[in-house]
Amino acid sequence: ETGVTQTPRHLVMGMTNKKSLKCEQHLGHNAMYWYKQSAKKPLELMFVYNFKEQTENNSVPSRFSPECPNSSHLFLHLHTLQPEDSALYLCASSPAVTDGVLYEQYFGPGTRLTVT
Amino acid sequence: DAKTTQPTSMDCAEGRAANLPCNHSTISGNEYVYWYRQIHSQGPQYIIHGLKNNETNEMASLIITEDRKSSTLILPHATLRDTAVYYCIVRVGETSGSRLTFGEGTQLTVNP
Numbered sequence: 001e002t003g004v005t006q007t008p009r010h011l012v013m014g015m016t017n018k019k020s021l022k023c024e025q026h027l028g029h030n031a032m033y034w035y036k037q038s039a040k041k042p043l044e045l046m047f048v049y050n051f052k053e054q055t056e057n058n059s060v061p062s063r064f065s066p067e068c069p070n071s072s073h074l075f076l077h078l079h080t081l082q083p084e085d086s087a088l089y090l091c092a093s094s095p096a097v098t099d100g101v102l103y104e105q106y107f108g109p110g111t112r113l114t115v116t
Numbered sequence: 117d118a119k120t121t122q123p124t125s126m127d128c129a130e131g132r133a134a135n136l137p138c139n140h141s142t143i144s145g146n147e148y149v150y151w152y153r154q155i156h157s158q159g160p161q162y163i164i165h166g167l168k169n170n171e172t173n174e175m176a177s178l179i180i181t182e183d184r185k186s187s188t189l190i191l192p193h194a195t196l197r198d199t200a201v202y203y204c205i206v207r208v209g210e211t212s213g214s215r216l217t218f219g220e221g222t223q224l225t226v227n228p
Contacts (some may be wrong), residue, residue: 002159043160043218090159104150105216107159 003027004108021076023091031097032074035090050097125223134191138204141185153200
């Protein structure tokens with residue numbers, strides 16, 4: 001138990017569906033992240049939020065839309081996905097994103113997404 | 117961030133020390149060495165990090181060579197639950213600390 005929870009743990013959706021992934025952290029952190037882990041590929045950073053503000057978008061297609069209403073919650077809204085978007089989506093948090101300071105990141109268990 | 121090279125897989129007997137190497141020959145003076153691991157079907161877990169000196173915590177020890185071009189993660193008494201993919205990552209310490217760039221990692225299998 002890392003203090004970062006993700007729901008749902010598994011999701012199957014069609015290409016025309018709209019769904020959302022939810023992440024919640026109970027660590028009092030101020031930075032949250034979305035990562036994508038595809039089969040046989042390294043973990044890829046998607047988005048970074050620091051104090052509810054998006055600070056990094058790693059060239060992610062617009063069919064993925066993040067939302068951070070407060071420092072404890074992070075959502076990833078999905079629409080018109082492609083089969084190649086099937087992957088494990090991981091959420092992480094850290095105390096903050098601060099220049100010159102490195103914090104370890106705490107990961108949730110992930111959502112296994114299958115796009116049919 | 118500097119690129120890292122790790123063996124694809126390693127085996128270790130339960131109860132023995134597991135020594136996982138990592139090469140980072142292009143590491144810069146302001147880059148830290150981080151280790152994470154990912155047990156199957158779970159999110160990555162932070163293990164340890166260091167800059168120049170050797171480090172130890174309750175999970176592992178990190179040995180960094182004097183020239184900082186390589187490091188070794190040591191699990192002193194490996195258990196079956198230590199079976200996981202281990203990632204060696206180098207991160208810049210003087211810019212935004214957000215980015216973790218994961219490579220392929222080493223699949224460590226601890227055998228009974």
